[in-house]
Amino acid sequence: MAATSLPIGRASILPLPHIYDRVSRHIPAIEWPALADDVAAILELKKTRNAVILAHNYQAPEIFHTVSDIVGDSLALAREAINVDADVIVLAGVHFMAETAKLLNPGKTVLIPDMRAGCSLADSITAADVRGLREKYPGVPIVTYVNTSAAVKAESDVCCTSGNAVDVVRSLNAPRVLMIPDEFLAQNVQVLVPEVEILTWAGHCEVHEQFTPADIREVRESYPGVTVIAHPECPPDVVAEADFSGSTAMMMNFVTQKRPRQVVLVTECSMGDNIAQANPDIEFIKPCNLCPHMKRMSLKNIRHALETLTHEVTVEPELAGRARAAVERMLAVRPR
Numbered sequence: 001m002a003a004t005s006l007p008i009g010r011a012s013i014l015p016l017p018h019i020y021d022r023v024s025r026h027i028p029a030i031e032w033p034a035l036a037d038d039v040a041a042i043l044e045l046k047k048t049r050n051a052v053i054l055a056h057n058y059q060a061p062e063i064f065h066t067v068s069d070i071v072g073d074s075l076a077l078a079r080e081a082i083n084v085d086a087d088v089i090v091l092a093g094v095h096f097m098a099e100t101a102k103l104l105n106p107g108k109t110v111l112i113p114d115m116r117a118g119c120s121l122a123d124s125i126t127a128a129d130v131r132g133l134r135e136k137y138p139g140v141p142i143v144t145y146v147n148t149s150a151a152v153k154a155e156s157d158v159c160c161t162s163g164n165a166v167d168v169v170r171s172l173n174a175p176r177v178l179m180i181p182d183e184f185l186a187q188n189v190q191v192l193v194p195e196v197e198i199l200t201w202a203g204h205c206e207v208h209e210q211f212t213p214a215d216i217r218e219v220r221e222s223y224p225g226v227t228v229i230a231h232p233e234c235p236p237d238v239v240a241e242a243d244f245s246g247s248t249a250m251m252m253n254f255v256t257q258k259r260p261r262q263v264v265l266v267t268e269c270s271m272g273d274n275i276a277q278a279n280p281d282i283e284f285i286k287p288c289n290l291c292p293h294m295k296r297m298s299l300k301n302i303r304h305a306l307e308t309l310t311h312e313v314t315v316e317p318e319l320a321g322r323a324r325a326a327v328e329r330m331l332a333v334r335p336r
């Protein structure tokens with residue numbers, strides 16, 4: 001029930017009613033007072049700690065719409081991290097995102113509320129693996145997805161995100177590139193950049209690899225005319241069944257600009273939830289899958305992180321310098 005449609009009197013007794021308005025489609029009014037206590041504490045702690053919260057698009061609405069200062073996809077968070085004017089950055093996302101924020105802000109304290117928030121892609125490759133690839137393919141540039149550890153980035157020539165992977169590959173002007181570690185992203189980029197031979201690594205996102213072409217066909221049968229948008233971490237045969245494919249930011253832009261009547265976002269579930277609040281005229285159809293790593297973030301552990309200044313993410317300076325160079329090369333690439 002939306003706050004604006006609550007019976008008169010009931011809405012007015014809800015704490016932080018102006019903030020509840022932003023999440024009312026997803027959080028029942030009865031659950032809000034307990035969450036509002038943490039929201040109020042976090043807003044106060046942000047002031048006393050001079051802290052900002054960066055939240056990925058896959059964060060749950062009660063984090064995304066209430067306490068976050070900067071929201072976006074990996075590319076946006078990396079870009080915005082450079083301009084952050086604060087002593088403390090809390091990363092509501094996964095560990096590699098916190099590392100990237102630290103690389104770009106070596107003098108700031110970067111916190112992640114739960115150190116266990118990992119990523120199957122980041123876990124799929126090590127720095128030693130990258131050195132092995134360099135030996136095997138001498139002279140072939142290595143493009144590394146940001147969903148990797150700082151140690152892997154440090155062995156790479158340039159990073160990319162799902163939002164700029166095509167531009168990064170084209171910017172190299174090389175006949176052959178290694179694109180690691182997401183095999184499906186690399187295969188999807190290969191379709192768009194046929195003039196370059198793209199060598200891949202067998203890493204997968206555990207959330208997006210679960211989708212199948214049959215899922216898309218089933219949803220199209222059940223909802224004739226539905227618009228299907230797939231993240232490029234999905235297998236290529238899933239992307240081929242979709243009407244559009246792009247990063248989470250590109251998905252959001254597509255939905256808000258094209259305004260399909262019914263849409264399926266073939267990605268992590270919170271994406272649809274986060275767009276739905278501001279777009280009540282669009283029906284968001286499941287399926288979607290949850291990322292267990294992203295869902296380790298909660299208002300409770302964000303509050304705890306700010307109260308205790310834990311868990312701090314650090315990167316050894318020499319390694320950080322090399323990893324930062326790969327991220328900065330990516331940020332210097334302009335769309336063609």
Ligand code: SF4
Pocket residue numbers: 094118119120121122147205206207208233268291292293294
């Ligand atoms: S959604 Fe996939 S790529 Fe993103 S953090 Fe989760 S496991 Fe990693």
